[in-house]
Amino acid sequence: MAIKFLKHRWQKITLIALGALAAIVLIATLCINSILAPKLSGKLKEAVLDGTDSLYHIDFSNLDLNVLKGKAVLYDIILKPNLSVYENMKKQGTAPSKLYELRVDRLIISNAHPLEIYFKKKVNIGLIALNSPQIQISKYADKDTDTAKKKDNRTLYQKIAKTFKLVHVGEILFTDINYKQNNYTGPKVATSTLREMDVKATDLLIDSASQTDTSRFLFCKDVSTEIKNYSSRSASGLYTFKVKSVKLSTQTKKLTVAGLYLTPIDVKTFFTKSKSDRYTVHLQSITLNDFDYSNYQKTQSIDVKKLVIDKGFFEVFSNYNGKLPTTDRLVTFPNWAIRHALKMPVNIDTLDLKRMAFVYSQLNKKPQKFGRLKFNNINGRLLNLTNRKDLLKQNNLATANISSYFMGKAKLNVHFVFNLTDADYSYSYKGHLAPMNMVDVNPVLMPLSTVKITSGMANSFDFNVHSTQKASKGTVSFLYKDLKVDVLRADYSKNSLISTLANAIVLKHDNPDDGSKTPRLANIVYIRPANFPFFKTVWFVLLNGIKSCAGIGPAQEKKLSLQTTDNEDKKEQEKLVKKAVKDKEEEDKKFKEKVKAKQEGKKKD
Numbered sequence: 116m117a118i119k120f121l122k123h124r125w126q127k128i129t130l131i132a133l134g135a136l137a138a139i140v141l142i143a144t145l146c147i148n149s150i151l152a153p154k155l156s157g158k159l160k161e162a163v164l165d166g167t168d169s170l171y172h173i174d175f176s177n178l179d180l181n182v183l184k185g186k187a188v189l190y191d192i193i194l195k196p197n198l199s200v201y202e203n204m205k206k207q208g209t210a211p212s213k214l215y216e217l218r219v220d221r222l223i224i225s226n227a228h229p230l231e232i233y234f235k236k237k238v239n240i241g242l243i244a245l246n247s248p249q250i251q252i253s254k255y256a257d258k259d260t261d262t263a264k265k266k267d268n269r270t271l272y273q274k275i276a277k278t279f280k281l282v283h284v285g286e287i288l289f290t291d292i293n294y295k296q297n298n299y300t301g302p303k304v305a306t307s308t309l310r311e312m313d314v315k316a317t318d319l320l321i322d323s324a325s326q327t328d329t330s331r332f333l334f335c336k337d338v339s340t341e342i343k344n345y346s347s348r349s350a351s352g353l354y355t356f357k358v359k360s361v362k363l364s365t366q367t368k369k370l371t372v373a374g375l376y377l378t379p380i381d382v383k384t385f386f387t388k389s390k391s392d393r394y395t396v397h398l399q400s401i402t403l404n405d406f407d408y409s410n411y412q413k414t415q416s417i418d419v420k421k422l423v424i425d426k427g428f429f430e431v432f433s434n435y436n437g438k439l440p441t442t443d444r445l446v447t448f449p450n451w452a453i454r455h456a457l458k459m460p461v462n463i464d465t466l467d468l469k470r471m472a473f474v475y476s477q478l479n480k481k482p483q484k485f486g487r488l489k490f491n492n493i494n495g496r497l498l499n500l501t502n503r504k505d506l507l508k509q510n511n512l513a514t515a516n517i518s519s520y521f522m523g524k525a526k527l528n529v530h531f532v533f534n535l536t537d538a539d540y541s542y543s544y545k546g547h548l549a550p551m552n553m554v555d556v557n558p559v560l561m562p563l564s565t566v567k568i569t570s571g572m573a574n575s576f577d578f579n580v581h582s583t584q585k586a587s588k589g590t591v592s593f594l595y596k597d598l599k600v601d602v603l604r605a606d607y608s609k610n611s612l613i614s615t616l617a618n619a620i621v622l623k624h625d626n627p628d629d630g631s632k633t634p635r636l637a638n639i640v641y642i643r644p645a646n647f648p649f650f651k652t653v654w655f656v657l658l659n660g661i662k663s664c665a666g667i668g669p670a671q672e673k674k675l676s677l678q679t680t681d682n683e684d685k686k687e688q689e690k691l692v693k694k695a696v697k698d699k700e701e702e703d704k705k706f707k708e709k710v711k712a713k714q715e716g717k718k719k720d
Contacts, residue, residue, distance in 0.1 A: 162278045163194070166271055170200050171215075175222075187227060192219040212256040218249040226285070238282040245289045252296040257415075271334070272326040280322070287316040287335075311343040332409050337366035353389055354379050365408050372401040382432065392434050392447070392648060398427035416460040416503075425469040431650050435478040445584050447648035450533040450540050453513065454502050462506055466497040468517070475650050477563060482605040484562030488654060490519040490527070501535070511536040522558065525551035525573075539583040544653070548576035553598065561603065566617075571598035580639065580656055587652070591637040591660025596625045598665065623666035637663035 163173045176191035194217035204210035226241025275282070294309040318336035325334055332338050342361040348354070359374025377396040379385050385393050405420035445451050453461075471493035477486050495517030499510055515531040529546035553571035561567050573595045580589030600622060602613040618624075627634040637660040643652050 162275050165278055166275045168200075168204075168274070169197060170204065170211075171196055187224040189222040189224070190220070192217070192222055194218075210255075212254060214253045214255070216251040216253075219245050220247065221245075236278065236280045238279055238284075240284045241286070243284055243287045247291045247293065248289055249293045250295070252294075254296060254298045254300060257300060270326040272321050272323060275321070282319070282321040284319040285317070287314075287319060289314040307347070309342055309345060311345075313341045313343075315339045332365035335365075337364060339364045339366075351389070352380070353385055354394075363406075363408060368405050368407060370403040370406045370408070372398070374399065375401060386435060390434055393430075393432035395428070395430040395432070397429075398424055400425040414460075417462070419463045421465045421467065422463050423467045423469065424471065426471070428472045428474075430474040430476060431648070433475070433477040433648070433651055435480060443584075443645040444648040445540065445645075447650075448540055448542070448584065449531075449649065450513065450535055450537075450542060451584075453500055453533075453535060457502055460503050462501040462503050463497075464499070466500055468493055468495045468497070470494065473519070475654060477651075479563050479565070482562065482565055482603075482607070484607075486559045486561075486563035488559045489522050491523040493517060493519040499535075507536055521548055521551070522555050524555045525549045537583075539585070541581070541583045543579075543581045545579040546577070548573070550574050553595065561607065565603040565605070565607075567601040567603055567607075567609075569599045569601055572596055576661075578657055578660060582643075582652075582656075585643055587639065587641045587643065587656045589639050589656070589660075591639055591657065591664060592634065593637070593661050593664035594626050594634055595665075598622065598624050621667060623664075626664055635664050635666075637661075639663070 160173055163171055171194055173192065173194045175189045175193070177189070179188040179190070194215070196214045196216065201210060201214065223244045224240055224242070225244075228237075228239050231237050231239055290313050292309070292312040292314065294312055296307050298305040298307075316333070316335040316338045319334050320331070321334050325331060328334075330336075340361075340363050342358070344357075344359065345361070346355065346357045349356070355376075355378045357374070357376040357378070358372060360372070362371045362373075363369070375396070375398040377394065379393050379395060382393065400423075402423045402425070403419045403421075404423070407418050411417060446456070473490045473493060475488040477488075478484070479486060495515060497513065497515040499506075499513045501507065501513075511534060513533045513535055515529075515533075517529050517531070519527050519529075521527045526549045527546060529544055531544045532542060534541045551573050553568045553573050557567055573593070575592070575594045577592040578589060580587050580591075582588075599618055600614065602610045602617050604610050623635070639656055639660050641652075641656045641659060647655070
């Protein structure tokens, strides 16, 4: 077919003409590419210098331009600051707080219109893609320098207007970013790194209209970032911090964190190196809704309408390494932390907790047993978590309504109120525990008190406590029936003598007592030891109320503590216990004899 086609003269002429035209287009394209490439390179370098007041300059080894495809590839790109210019800006009071450095092996630009760039001074690009860029940030101050000296307040568009009338990019993709920041503001250089970070920006527009568009972030309609598999280790080596992923969208104002883990080293090693409490945090999902990242960038202020923490675990392990720290543990109180621990203005309107678990762990060193106070399926809402002075003038109280299952068995509802401005860090809490079998408390009671509940039904547990950093006052109502216990030795074997003493003489088996309609209430006054943290203080206040309702006061506790002394004294103490039990039996015997004598006297009459 081809041979027959070429036999006709007009066909040959047509083929030659097309070939010639193709050759002309190819030659023209090559010429345009060779002419435009250096021109565009110069324009780009000029734009960077103008847009940054000569603080930054950009270099690259080659620009591969294809006019027909609208594609350009830049190789070996380096964006670096000019340190001499930076020093002059510092003297003039116009220096930024951070300097940036960028290195990229290859940058791909597609769907571009180079002729429009050259002839109309308009940059219109469909896609810019960078893979594995290396970004380094050097921080020299907390805020940009701001003095009374003259500053260049022109917008970015005004700075580049002589070079480009418009810059538009449909999509920008940065994948697998390696990020490093060196912070020089402290006594030592602090370094943080991020890997596996992706950034996607859509609809970047720099023109006369967008320069004042407050709905855009960095001139983009949306900038979304994702950080994957971040990990770090504390300077002390006691904790490892990991995050599976962090996602942020400036358009939706939504920040999502998945898989956050704060994991300490093993308990034994931790408390040989530290006298602080040991914390474990595992959070599956954290979502910040209506998080204004643009405002955060400008003012370093965190404003969140609603923060949701869904499914997680939080444990506080009380320090047991020798004597308790003598320093005041006020720093563990929520209202102290909100006021002082955060070094920036914070306002969280609503915090929702969903499907959480909390464990307070403590070691009783005498039996060498661990007790764990557990709360499962925690759900709650906290309101007005803020340290902003302007907002605290309107409302200085943070509240928390929390429901959970105590020891995984009985529902517990608690309402907290924290004063965020009071010098005494006052707070209050009240709550109600649903009925439960008291045997279910043994996993925490046995190791911490060497007491085992053998029977007992709690009908209700109610409390209302008002506290400051130094003291707590309130009432506790603990209604129960058929309470019986075993007092244990260190090896958990039953101490029969003291158990008999506890059940026969000390312990009240019912509240209210059999035949009585008026229950015993505990009026609590508890002076907090300065070295007691928040959760331990709340636990001891409620525990003292429970003991009082059960008839166990300081004197009764002293009797029960006989088991904890040295073996040499135990024989004498057992004699005392035997004598107390024997005296009680004799009293009962005499009482029965009197009753019997009266009955016999009536029969004779």
